[in-house]
Amino acid sequence: MAPLLAxxxxxxxxxxxxxxxxxxxxxxxxxxxxxxxxNGAGKTTLFGIAAGTVAPDAGRVIFAGEDITRLxxxxxxxxxxxRSFQVPQPFSGMTVFENVVVAAAFAGGVREASVYDACAxxxxxxxxxxxxxxxxxxxxxxxxxxxxxxxxxxxxxxVLLLDEVAGGLTEHExxxxxxxxxxxxxxxxxxxxxxxxxxxLLAAVDRLLVLHGGKFIAEGDPRSVIRSPQVxxxxxxxxxxx
Amino acid sequence: MSQGxxxxxxxxxxxxxxxxxxxxxxxxxxxxxxxxxxxxxxLLAEIFTFVALASLWNLLAGYAGLVSVGQQAFVGLGxxxxxxxVILLDVHPIAAILIAGPIGALxxxxxxxxxxxxxxxxxxxxxxxxxxxxxxxxxxxxALGGGSGISLPAAVVIAxxxxxxxxxxxxxxxxxxxxxxxxxxxxxxxxxxxxLALTAIRDNEVAAQSNGxxxxxxxxxxxxxxxxxxxxxxxxxxxxxxxxxxDTAFSVNDWTAFVIFITVIGGIGRIEGPIIGTIVxxxxxxxxxxxxxxxxxxxxxxxxxxxxxxxxxxxxxxxxRFGWQALPLQRYLVLAPKTEQxxxxx
Ligand SMILES: Nc1ncnc2c1ncn2[C@@H]1O[C@H](COP(=O)(O)OP(=O)(O)OP(=O)(O)O)[C@@H](O)[C@H]1O
Ligand SMILES: [Mg+2]
Numbered sequence: 001m002a003p004l005l006a007x008x009x010x011x012x013x014x015x016x017x018x019x020x021x022x023x024x025x026x027x028x029x030x031x032x033x034x035x036x037x038x039n040g041a042g043k044t045t046l047f048g049i050a051a052g053t054v055a056p057d058a059g060r061v062i063f064a065g066e067d068i069t070r071l072x073x074x075x076x077x078x079x080x081x082x083r084s085f086q087v088p089q090p091f092s093g094m095t096v097f098e099n100v101v102v103a104a105a106f107a108g109g110v111r112e113a114s115v116y117d118a119c120a121x122x123x124x125x126x127x128x129x130x131x132x133x134x135x136x137x138x139x140x141x142x143x144x145x146x147x148x149x150x151x152x153x154x155x156x157x158x159v160l161l162l163d164e165v166a167g168g169l170t171e172h173e174x175x176x177x178x179x180x181x182x183x184x185x186x187x188x189x190x191x192x193x194x195x196x197x198x199x200x201l202l203a204a205v206d207r208l209l210v211l212h213g214g215k216f217i218a219e220g221d222p223r224s225v226i227r228s229p230q231v232x233x234x235x236x237x238x239x240x241x242x
Numbered sequence: 243m244s245q246g247x248x249x250x251x252x253x254x255x256x257x258x259x260x261x262x263x264x265x266x267x268x269x270x271x272x273x274x275x276x277x278x279x280x281x282x283x284x285l286l287a288e289i290f291t292f293v294a295l296a297s298l299w300n301l302l303a304g305y306a307g308l309v310s311v312g313q314q315a316f317v318g319l320g321x322x323x324x325x326x327x328v329i330l331l332d333v334h335p336i337a338a339i340l341i342a343g344p345i346g347a348l349x350x351x352x353x354x355x356x357x358x359x360x361x362x363x364x365x366x367x368x369x370x371x372x373x374x375x376x377x378x379x380x381x382x383x384x385a386l387g388g389g390s391g392i393s394l395p396a397a398v399v400i401a402x403x404x405x406x407x408x409x410x411x412x413x414x415x416x417x418x419x420x421x422x423x424x425x426x427x428x429x430x431x432x433x434x435x436x437x438l439a440l441t442a443i444r445d446n447e448v449a450a451q452s453n454g455x456x457x458x459x460x461x462x463x464x465x466x467x468x469x470x471x472x473x474x475x476x477x478x479x480x481x482x483x484x485x486x487x488x489d490t491a492f493s494v495n496d497w498t499a500f501v502i503f504i505t506v507i508g509g510i511g512r513i514e515g516p517i518i519g520t521i522v523x524x525x526x527x528x529x530x531x532x533x534x535x536x537x538x539x540x541x542x543x544x545x546x547x548x549x550x551x552x553x554x555x556x557x558x559x560x561x562x563r564f565g566w567q568a569l570p571l572q573r574y575l576v577l578a579p580k581t582e583q584x585x586x587x588x
Pocket of ligand 1: 037040041
């Protein structure tokens with residue numbers, strides 16, 4: 001079956017730094033994919049390329065059989081690609097509720113009032129119900145990350161790109177997050193999750209990719225990838241807690 | 243009607259007080275011809291035009307992120323349209339003001355197509371270049387006095403009202419009504435679905451794009467709307483001045499520098515900012531008028547102090563400290579009443 005989202009031979013460099021070197025990635029419909037890799041490996045840049053905020057130097061981005069390489073971010077969002085930002089990018093002057101309402105209304109191309117119920121439920125699911133009427137700019141880092149997730153979900157995506165949403169959570173919160181992500185997936189959303197918190201990733205994804213030096217150097221069953229010698233080599237101690 | 247579980251409400255306690263105060267102020271101002279002298283009316287009308295210009299610039303720069311230093315292009319365009327329509331085509335001055343709006347929006351289309359290719363500082367420079375081109379073009383129109391300008395014919399001025407006093411009342415009310423209309427339109431825009439998107443763009447353009455908002459399109463619309471409003475206010479300003487020349491019509495000092503000063507000290511990106519800023523600006527101007535050119539220096543000093551101490555402007559400082567909003571713009575989530583009252587509410 002053709003993949004839902006595919007990066008084909010994507011290359012990208014910033015000045016002399018090669019961030020992606022003819023990278024290929026295919027996400028099947030309904031799949032949950034994990035990506036790990038050391039700092040600066042180019043993980044976030046790949047999300048930018050998939051979501052349309054970063055233009056690749058070469059290669060194509062395919063979504064649902066269509067070449068979307070030149071499509072602007074808002075069009076990709078409306079087609080069903082949602083992302084969370086690693087460094088949260090809330091609409092700080094707006095309330096938490098408005099943050100999700102604007103995403104739901106514009107990604108869906110629908111009237112504002114028609115998304116209120118769904119947005120309120122979403123805030124509840126993401127643990128932000130009691131902060132709905134707070135200014136987003138006043139949230140703690142943790143709540144900002146929750147808002148990233150809630151806002152991405154508000155766009156009713158077919159593919160959800162999650163960029164390090166588990167960092168800084170307690171054991172209990174992390175388990176709740178994994179449950180939420182599994183729920184979302186059970187609702188038919190395909191997922192790509194970049195995460196340094198490896199145990200959370202292992203609990204939620206079917207396949208794991210390792211990005212290093214602008215290439216995927218390992219891929220496959222999450223547990224065997226984590227134990228592979230390549231990963232041990234790049235990560236040294238980091239993978240040991242898995 | 244199908245009723246969801248949740249509703250959103252705009253009003254807060256502070257905004258209810260704000261709206262009441264604004265309403266009361268409007269009534270008092272509408273009655274100004276009965277309590278103020280000629281000087282007061284003139285000063286107030288001038289204040290209104292600056293509130294309108296600054297509010298429009300705030301929409302453009304503060305919300306849509308389009309930092310233009312060339313809005314004098316539209317002030318001048320409006321002014322010249324007034325004189326052209328009145329002198330060359332015998333249009334009534336008030337009708338001319340209303341016509342200047344749509345033409346301003348129309349002219350904004352090719353201008354935006356051109357300057358939207360520019361980013362950041364180049365965009366700002368582009369807007370200024372366009373205004374300079376407009377000024378040069380205006381000085382070529384010999385039927386409107388070329389480079390030295392022209393006065394509104396006495397016959398036209400006299401025909402506006404039976405007496406000079408009534409004419410002054412008329413222009414005063416016109417200024418109040420137009421400014422009220424501009425502010426009302428901006429509030430309505432910001433409360434609408436597009437206003438929500440515009441506020442998102444104000445806060446974070448990249449996130450707005452990534453969440454389905456067509457940022458370029460909304461910026462384009464805002465540029466047209468401000469072209470509409472600015473040209474109309476420009477026409478009004480020169481109806482009050484009764485004389486126009488390329489240098490006064492396209493003055494970067496009067497229609498951009500002062501307007502930016504007002505918006506920045508009042509609070510950019512907040513609807514209340516330009517109103518507070520205009521009040522401060524005129525108080526300073528009245529207080530420092532005797533100092534001659536020193537007064538510009540003092541204004542500059544005030545701007546620097548405000549930018550250092552209150553980078554979000556005076557209203558930004560107040561609003562964040564106390565959580566106030568004078569106008570009900572934000573949506574607050576409330577649980578809707580569980581059941582509809584049978585028979586409906588009175
Ligand atoms: N806009 C940019 N301009 C220049 N260099 C950039 C830009 N964006 C990213 N880089 C560089 O590209 C490299 C990859 O960055 P990226 O953010 O994609 O890495 P990452 O794998 O997500 O890292 P981390 O785990 O720290 O989040 C880094 O060296 C970064 O400094
Ligand atoms: Mg990253």
